[in-house]
Amino acid sequence: MKIQMLAVATALALITGCAENRKHMGAAAENDQNVLTGGPMTGTKINDLPPAVQRTLQERVGSAEIAGIDKEKEDGRVYYKISFIQPGKNPKMIIAEDGTIVTSTHNR
Numbered sequence: 001m002k003i004q005m006l007a008v009a010t011a012l013a014l015i016t017g018c019a020e021n022r023k024h025m026g027a028a029a030e031n032d033q034n035v036l037t038g039g040p041m042t043g044t045k046i047n048d049l050p051p052a053v054q055r056t057l058q059e060r061v062g063s064a065e066i067a068g069i070d071k072e073k074e075d076g077r078v079y080y081k082i083s084f085i086q087p088g089k090n091p092k093m094i095i096a097e098d099g100t101i102v103t104s105t106h107n108r
Contacts, residue, residue, distance in 0.1 A: 044069040044080070052099030053080055060101070064090040 065085035084090035094103040
């Protein structure tokens, strides 16, 4: 009986810990100055983006949690592909170096 109770207590502790950990994934903007809200731990960060791209993101999705930022070059132009933690609410955006939105379902 004690072993069963210990197993249940351990399982509850693990579940609670995992739930708490998920809440803190993508730290709040006040805790992490590199992202709007949350965001990538490695790779391109908000502070790595040109100011025009940062402004566009702030204007369009200022409170969104960023999942990743990929920098790509095509035909001599630089683009940033931004994906979000909640793609249903904030679909992926592709923003040119000058801040122009190239692709986004926000435009529709």
